[in-house]
Amino acid sequence: MVNFRKYISGVAVLAAGFVLAQSTVSTVLYSPGYENQNNSLNLPSPITSIVEKTVLSAKELVDINVNTMMTDPVLKNATWGFVVYDPKTKKVISSYNENTPLVPASTTKLLTTETAMSMLGENYRWNTQLEYSGSVDENGILNGNLYIVGSGDPSLGTNKAGAWAYRDIISDFKEGLSREGIKKVNGDIIIQTALFKGNISKLPENVVWLENNNYYLPAGTTHEINPANEKLIVKKSANFSNEKKFFYVSPYNNQMVYADKYEGDGILTTKLPDAPAYLANTFRTTLVKGGIPVTGKVIPKMTDANPESRKLVSTYKSPTLGDIIFYTNQHSDNGLAEALLKTVGFQSLGDQTTESGRKVVTEHLKSEGFDMMGLNYIDGSGLSRSNNVTPIAQAKFLTSLMNEKYYKTYLNSLPVGGQSGTLKRMFNGLGNGQIFAKTGTLNRVKTLAGYMKTNTGKTLVFSLLVNNYSGSVDMVKKRMEKILEPALDL
CATH class of the missing domain: 3.40.710.10 (DD-peptidase/beta-lactamase superfamily)
Structure with a gap:
């Protein structure tokens, strides 16, 4: 705590003069024009500041400023x-x-x-790997499945911190298939990642889902929407509370969080989209459009009791943890x-x-x-x-x-x-x-x-x-x- 007694006695007369002349440590009375005054913080004049610094130590000035803020109209009723x-x-x-x-x-x-x-x-990285099972025949037909194996890379496809965009990862994966001589996939594209399994749980306590358009859902999915858009449309439900008008939804479970105040525009944004699913679906579309047919679908598989033998095609490494x-x-x-x-x-x-x-x-x-x-x-x-x-x-x-x-x-x-x-x-x-x-x-x-x-x-x-x-x-x-x-x- 601030202890003023040990030095106040020595500078009491001087400080009192400053208080009367400049109001540097007195209560600042609030008025509508308070913040619009030329000196909104009621600072002392430059000359007074110089005199103060020659008399009071830096620590004493810090303590006096803290004491001033105790009575400031912005902070006096705050807990700080x-x-x-x-x-x-x-x-x-x-x-x-x-x-x-x-x-x-x-x-x-x-x-x-x-x-x-x-x-x-600080050098830790997340890996996202492209693998395949089965075999490739003389015509370049893969009789097996492609696997996109994720590790929970939070930057996947976002361009954040130097992360690659989805198109760059897909281009690298496509080149990997070309190296393997694969011209057709007679199978599925399987997403194998546990990234979102933990989101099917109770929501964190008292979370600010959206406030002043600056805060985001800590978990969410965009399904077939590009995660780069990071938007989730909230649809109204018949299960509204009569007492609370505003609500926030986690797409991973049927749990509504009610709030007294909502400052959004009906669109909640999410910073954890279903990135692996978007990557896999876009990869499949790119292959088909590029003349590499894929007969199967994109299938998520969190666990695999009987894993197939697979060959690594390409690995995308995230930026470092640092x-x-x-x-x-x-x-x-x-x-x-x-x-x-x-x-x-x-x-x-x-x-x-x-x-x-x-x-x-x-x-x-x-x-x-x-x-x-x-x-x-x-x-x-x-x-x-x-x-x-x-x-x-x-x-x-x-x-x-x-x-x-x-x-x-x-x-x-x-x-x-x-x-x-x-x-x-x-x-x-x-x-x-x-x-x-x-x-x-x-x-x-x-x-x-x-x-x-x-x-x-x-x-x-x-x-x-x-x-x-x-x-x-x-x-x-x-x-x-x-x-x-x-x-x-x-």
């Missing part, structure tokens, strides 16, 4: 927590409500992506984060479900000494409002990663203030290029956690989680910058 932590001394420099469990939004991805990198390695995590954190990609959660679950427990992934992540965090008090880890992306974490736990977790061999890759995956990803429009002045952090945004939730490079050459760790604020998200961003900027001089 803040901590700046020194990874070398292992001590808190400044804090407020650092032990309060708060909704972390997309800063949850910090835990998910680190677990994946720790367990799988590349996937870079894309995930820069763009705050919810679908990739949920896929990473399922992947670690599958690698450890042989089961690609959210439940298995959640268990693996929490066990990993325990083994790494994560402070589990106040942690509630529900999903991989931070879409659930039932996620909770404390600012101090986030800060100590980020500190613990600094000695890991993958720390540089992990750090580089985070958006940079004023320069990249979801932080490109924050810290365009002070802090530009010095803040490396994951952002999080839900309705009335704005969060930021990561690292800062100070003007004195230090690397500090911070967490700033704001729940139930008033005003707009841009107003909160300004307050977050106001709190963090003095810390750059620590």
Whole structure:
């Protein structure tokens, strides 16, 4: 917690003068034109700032700004927590409500992506293979089946993180058949993957399915629709609740989730389409149009009690996990984060479900000494409002990663203030290029956690989680910058 007593007495008269003249630490009375004033944050004049900096230390300025925000009209009724932590001394420099469990939004991805990198390695790749059974006769007729064997590649066909488009994968597969001398397929194209089996389960608790057109279904299918369009039309049902008007549907089970508020336009988007099915169907169509007849159908087969002997034709490798995590954190990609959660679950427990992934992540965090008090880890992306974490736990977790061999890759995956990803429009002045952090945004939730490079050459760790604020998200961003900027001089 902020401790003012140890220095307030020494600067009381000076501070009082600043309060009366500039209102830097007094309650700011809210008015309709509050945000439109030339000095919306009620900042002191440049001359006063210079005088303050010569009298007050950087830490004192951080503490005063935190104290100011307690009475700010945007934050005074919010629940929020803040901590700046020194990874070398292992001590808190400044804090407020650092032990309060708060909704972390997309800063949850910090835990998910680190677990994946720790367990799988930054060079891990997903393979999607084309194989065939049976034999090829002298006329180039394959009397057998083609197999597309997936491994849960979340980037398949998306162009994300350097992933190939579907047409490029299909072209490579077609060339593989040409090398084998196959001119006709007298059989089926069988999809063998367990990618979506885990989605036939209870939906995660309290998930924000769509909000401000920015949040997505963590599981979905597009059937014969191109997954690149990522759209699922929601059709009305006769089973509406009389009390709730808005609903969200998972296409993998008959479960409706009701909500009090809906801000969408009737079209929900999904970041986990049925990619293997689309790949297989498009591959079949391309072969037929290209003069390679396929007599059979596309058939999904999750398990195979009596597998056929098969020959490998071609293998498509995904981008590295490091590349996937870079894309995930820069763009705050919810679908990739949920896929990473399922992947670690599958690698450890042989089961690609959210439940298995959640268990693996929490066990990993325990083994790494994560402070589990106040942690509630529900999903991989931070879409659930039932996620909770404390600012101090986030800060100590980020500190613990600094000695890991993958720390540089992990750090580089985070958006940079004023320069990249979801932080490109924050810290365009002070802090530009010095803040490396994951952002999080839900309705009335704005969060930021990561690292800062100070003007004195230090690397500090911070967490700033704001729940139930008033005003707009841009107003909160300004307050977050106001709190963090003095810390750059620590």
